[in-house]
Amino acid sequence: MLKLIISGRGGQGIQFLAQLLAKNAIHNGLFVTLIKSYGPEARGGFSQCSLVIDNKLITNPIIKKSDYLLAFNKEAVDMWGSKSKNIIYYDVNNMEMLGIFIKTIGEDIEPIIETMKASISSKYADKIQANIDNIIKGYNAV
Numbered sequence: 001m002l003k004l005i006i007s008g009r010g011g012q013g014i015q016f017l018a019q020l021l022a023k024n025a026i027h028n029g030l031f032v033t034l035i036k037s038y039g040p041e042a043r044g045g046f047s048q049c050s051l052v053i054d055n056k057l058i059t060n061p062i063i064k065k066s067d068y069l070l071a072f073n074k075e076a077v078d079m080w081g082s083k084s085k086n087i088i089y090y091d092v093n094n095m096e097m098l099g100i101f102i103k104t105i106g107e108d109i110e111p112i113i114e115t116m117k118a119s120i121s122s123k124y125a126d127k128i129q130a131n132i133d134n135i136i137k138g139y140n141a142v
Helices: 014-027 074-083 094-104 109-119 122-141
Strands: 002-009 031-038 046-054 066-071 084-089
Touching: 002 014, 002 074, 014 031, 014 046, 014 094, 014 109, 046 074, 066 074, 066 094, 074 084, 084 094, 094 109, 094 122, 109 122
Parallel strands: 002 066, 066 084
Antiparallel strands: 002 046, 031 046
């Protein structure tokens, strides 16, 4: 079982990052719960996700102690750090953080890149290569 909290400010791509991890896990035949929390502000307000991934049915999606906190700012560390076993805190974009996390947990980078490519609508197709580059940049930074 992997328990993950992702937190930062609205507009940093936290929700999209969480969705990619969830979709990737589902593609790998795992069970997933994803709980999103964000303020009424579109950008700049609090944003947080709780993600649980397991190879068996998840009976309780509430995270009391996460395996990892992916923190995009100091406020996230202050809020969730004491409830997390491992903290990954960088002021980077969401795709770099995704690459950092994938490398940290020892996963292959290709499946998450494929999941990201499949998750981007045609409206944003011009962003795919930049996202790939940033995932690789984060992955290679570890």
